[in-house]
Structure formats: C-alpha cells, structure tokens
Amino acid sequence: MIKIMKIKIAVEYTDTPGGRYISDGPYSGEDFRKNVLEIKYRECLEKHEKLEIDFDGGYGYGTSFLEEAFGGLVREGYDADEIIENMIFISEEENSLIDRVRKYILDMKVKK
C-alpha cells in the first residue's frame, strides 16, 4: 500500500495565498514552491510516496500563485508527467481548480 504525505495549504501555510514572486509580498507561489512544495515533493520521490495537496479551507488562489507553484516545479526541472502521477489534488470547494493546476503543469511540459 502506497503511503501518502499530505499538505493542507490553508492550515500548514496560509489561508490567504499571495501573488507570484517572493518580491510581490507574503505567501507567494514562489515561496510556497521553494519552502514547502518542493521540499515535500522531493521527500515523497525519495520515499516512493504520493503527495496529497488539499486546497480547501482558504479564501482562494490567484492564477499567478498556482502557476508559479506548480508550473514552476516543471521549470525547476521536475518531470511534468511524474508530478501528475505522484500528486493527488483535493479541492471540494472549487471544482475547476484541479484542472487548472494540471493545465499549468502540462503547459510547461509542452513548452519544454
């Protein structure tokens, strides 16, 4: 049975995610990726575990935040297909969010 590592963004990071870059202000997509997402994802890859990202509980996510956090992972060198395979996304409050995140990841794959 595959183990799952979990991140609930609204609880473990912030319920008011910010902009794209660290220079934009607090709780940016870049900050989330560098200091939370990438660290946990690498750990999951090493341990052959899946990473569950729960987007519920917050006030919302800007496009720039999501794109920089997840699309940015591909730009940092991680394989897009592997990300899609190893990450489980949960968003019961916002139906379209999961599709958007997947699109940002796969758009970067196409670009590469």
Next chain:
Amino acid sequence: MKNKKRRTKYLKWLDKRNKKNLQKRTKRKKKPKKKVKCLLYPLSMPRIMSLTENSEQTIDYFNKIIATVNRTIPKNYKAILIDATEVEVITIDSLMYLLAIVISLKNVKGNVNEFRGNLPKNENAKKIFKESGFLNFVQNNIDISNITNKDRLQILTGKDVDGEIIKKLIKFVEEHFGVTRVSTKFLYHMLIELMTNTNNHAYENDYMKNKWYLYAFVNENNDKITITFLDTGTGIPYTVSKKWDDKFKEMFYNKGESYYIASAMDGEFRTQTQLKHRGKGLPDIYAHLINKEIVNLKIISGKGKLDFSNAIKLYDACINLKSNLQGTVYYFELEKERND
C-alpha cells in the same frame, strides 16, 4: 576717608545707571512681522469628476495637475489648490486617483511642495469626500468622527500583494450579502491578480510609483456592491505593446489602445510571445464577467476604455480616448442574487 568711600560708591552707581540708560536708548526695536499670504495655484475640478462616467474631462484635469507639479510654477505660489467647489458629481475612482497624485508628490522635484483643497458645495459630493476615507490620507481640519463605515470599505492602499486586505473585503461582502467564503473565491482570485499586476506588469510611470488602491461600497438595498481598484503603473496598453512582436503590432496598431486592453483580456498577445504561463489575470477577469459573477465591468488605462455596461462581446466594449490616463482603473459590481 568716609567721604572718599561714599564718593567711590556713588560713582559706581552713576556709571551703572548711565550704562543702563544708554542700553535703553540704543536698543533696536523689532519690526512687526508682515503676514505673508500663502499663494495657492488654483486648479478647478470639472463639474463631473469621474474617470468611469466623464473620462476625458477627468483625465485632462489630472494631467493638468501632473503637468503643474512637473514644471516650475512662479515662486510666489506655495501650493496647488485642488478646487472642488463646483463639483456636483464625484466617483471614488477619481478620489483614488487624486490621492495617488497627492501621495506621489514627494517623488517629484519642483518648487511646489504641497496641495491644498476644499470641499464641494454640493452636499452629495461633499459626503463622498468625507465618507470615502480620502480625507484620512490628506491633512485636514474637517471633523470626520461621525462618519459610519458600515456601508463601505474605505480606501485602502498598498504596494505588495496582500491577501489579508482582500480577506477584509471578502468579509465585507459576506456580511452584506450573507454568502459564504466559498462563493466569493472568484473575487479573491481577481483581486490577487490585479494586485500582482501592479507589481509585475505595471511598469513604473514617470510620476507615480506603483501602488494599488481599493474601495468597496454597498447600496441602500444591500443587494449591490461596487468595487473600484486602481493601480498607478504605466498602464495596460503600454505594457501589452512592449511584449508584442511586429506581426501583432501591425494587427492592432490603427485600432487604438482600447483594443490593446481587449487583446490582453482575450489572452491573444501572450500566445504570440510564447509566454503562456503569464498574463492569465485579465483573461480570468473576462471569464468572471462572462459567467456573470461580476457585472458592469469598466476598465480605463492609457487611452483605452472598456465599458461592458451595454456591451456583451469583448471588442464591442472598446472606446478610444483622446486623453491618456497613467495607470489603470477597474470598476465592477457584484449582485447579490448572482452571488447567493
């Protein structure tokens, strides 16, 4: 001997008295200070001060202020007088822009170092000045202690992308519409993107540093909230045209700057420059308009204006302006029935 001592004492006293009298006679009298009038360089506001409803005249007025600040006016003028006496209608977008100019003044070298202002004679217009929060930012001796703020979120400003400010606005909407956090997520998306644009895409213009301004107001029936957002960057048309390749420039060159804004909302120009991961903010705003989550959207930037109050299709909303606005104003409304 005794007489000699008395004489010495007398001579000393006489000398002291003579010196005192001499001082009194020769003391310079201070001239009374002449009261110098602080001359004010008057700039009278138009009767209708509104970027959304009277764009050309209002933009012209702001450009006149900026031009006055930037050039050397006669030295006997110590301040610019923003004369609002004859204003009958004023909207928040204009107050926000005026605030942006006043706040930015210290960035400009010139001999004008302050603004003065007066309130309109018209009571409704005066009320808007007082209740908007504009006067909190400017030096004034007007009593605003009795202003109640339950029906509005007074003007807020900042430079960073600030989720906590948006949370404040969300709570304002939740309180007045009785809706939940989940149903207002689209609003959070929009405003975060607008703030992000202020930092990322809105290049600094010559006069004003990049800042955003935000205001919200609920109507008497509690069924409509109007939101105004201003950023003081260079503006969408300039930002967009910098990223275009020649083919795209040719396509839109003669159509006017309103088409530049429309193309940014369409997301077209980004695919031309292969920056697919950027520039999703304006298309998302357009998507919220199409989904009727927001209504009556108006955007003014550079010499372009998009007014969706009577237009459905994107390019039907385009209006080209003669005057250039530095920065971008967004105005839109939330309707309770659509947001339940």
